[in-house]
Amino acid sequence: MGYEMAGRLAKSGGDVLVWNRTAEKAKPLEKYGARVAGQIAELAARDIVFCMVSTYKDVKEVVTNMLDSGKNAGKKPRMLIECSSISLEGSAELRELLEKKGIQYLAAPVSGNAKVIKAGKLSFVCSGPKAAYDEAKPFLDAMGKGSSWVGEGELSRIVKICHNVFLGVVTQSLAEITVLAQKAGVPRHAFLEFMNQSVMGSTFSRYKTPAFVNLDFKVTFTPHLLRKDMDLGLDAGRKFEVPMPLASATRDLIQSMIGQGWTEQDFATLLLQQAEASGLKLKPENVEVGDGLSS
Numbered sequence: 507m508g509y510e511m512a513g514r515l516a517k518s519g520g521d522v523l524v525w526n527r528t529a530e531k532a533k534p535l536e537k538y539g540a541r542v543a544g545q546i547a548e549l550a551a552r553d554i555v556f557c558m559v560s561t562y563k564d565v566k567e568v569v570t571n572m573l574d575s576g577k578n579a580g581k582k583p584r585m586l587i588e589c590s591s592i593s594l595e596g597s598a599e600l601r602e603l604l605e606k607k608g609i610q611y612l613a614a615p616v617s618g619n620a621k622v623i624k625a626g627k628l629s630f631v632c633s634g635p636k637a638a639y640d641e642a643k644p645f646l647d648a649m650g651k652g653s654s655w656v657g658e659g660e661l662s663r664i665v666k667i668c669h670n671v672f673l674g675v676v677t678q679s680l681a682e683i684t685v686l687a688q689k690a691g692v693p694r695h696a697f698l699e700f701m702n703q704s705v706m707g708s709t710f711s712r713y714k715t716p717a718f719v720n721l722d723f724k725v726t727f728t729p730h731l732l733r734k735d736m737d738l739g740l741d742a743g744r745k746f747e748v749p750m751p752l753a754s755a756t757r758d759l760i761q762s763m764i765g766q767g768w769t770e771q772d773f774a775t776l777l778l779q780q781a782e783a784s785g786l787k788l789k790p791e792n793v794e795v796g797d798g799l800s801s
């Protein structure tokens with residue numbers, strides 16, 4: 507995600523310096539005019555820093571390392587825009603840490619995968635000081651199709667958590683009905699073509715169609731990261747006393763997939779698990795189907 511986001515920023519003409527733990531993965535960004543930092547301390551000397559890693563533990567580690575190493579050189583950024591999907595509590599702790607150091611903080615998680623970013627369709631949901639959002643907006647616009655500011659504090663985090671709980675539940679539901687239709691005799695491409703044209707079709711069902719039809723499970727989002735988000739959703743459900751029966755069942759189905767060792771492919775392998783549970787061995791249909799992103 508971070509790679510594609512930085513790529514779009516650099517292509518838009520931004521002055522972009524990238525740091526990634528595994529530096530060689532960032533190297534190809536140089537072709538778009540970005541520079542790759544050797545040390546994380548170099549980020550501390552920038553005006554605005556975007557952070558896109560995995561869990562809150564990783565966010566805390568990366569941000570603390572950047573600030574500690576920058577401190578020696580008397581450097582700190584003016585604003586941090588944090589885009590990973592993390593908890594409300596983690597985000598609040600980060601806000602406190604940054605505010606104490608006089609650094610503005612915008613919580614800005616995203617909707618979309620790497621392919622969606624490439625198609626210019628990433629969207630941001632933001633919270634924090636409105637002035638910070640107004641200042642960040644041109645950069646967010648350079649990376650995607652738009653952003654929403656939903657209020658102060660960590661409100662954007664709960665919006666993103668709800669979004670990804672929906673992602674998990676919808677994917678499992680799509681897997682169930684696709685396998686049901688197929689076991690009754692309907693090829694997956696024919697079933698999904700109809701669904702995508704119907705009122706139930708969506709940007710999401712369309713862009714998952716090639717994976718479901720041709721069983722290309724090159725990772726866009728790992729099962730571990732989806733489980734993290736389902737857990738964040740269930741934690742929030744407990745905190746706010748909201749029952750989430752569908753999210754609970756889906757979380758356990760993702761857990762079964764991880765327990766069986768299906769961890770390195772895309773989370774859409776929920777389809778394969780559903781097929782196995784239904785006594786079906788799926789084969790690629792090798793039918794050319796659109797993903798709805800290029801139009």
Ligand SMILES: NC(=O)c1ccc[n+]([C@@H]2O[C@H](COP(=O)([O-])OP(=O)(O)OC[C@H]3O[C@@H](n4cnc5c(N)ncnc54)[C@H](OP(=O)(O)O)[C@@H]3O)[C@@H](O)[C@H]2O)c1
Pocket residue numbers: 507508526527528531558559560561563564565567568589590591592616617618619620726727728731
């Ligand atoms: N993929 C999606 O569709 C999607 C959509 C929306 C939101 N998200 C969220 O966006 C975030 C990133 O997702 P992703 O799919 O891009 O994950 P990913 O492909 O696994 O990439 C994770 C990135 O974080 C870095 N990282 C992780 N832990 C680190 C640590 N402790 N110290 C330094 N660097 C660390 C990794 O560095 P290395 O390269 O060195 O491993 C890598 O650059 C997650 O919070 C995810 O939930 C993902």
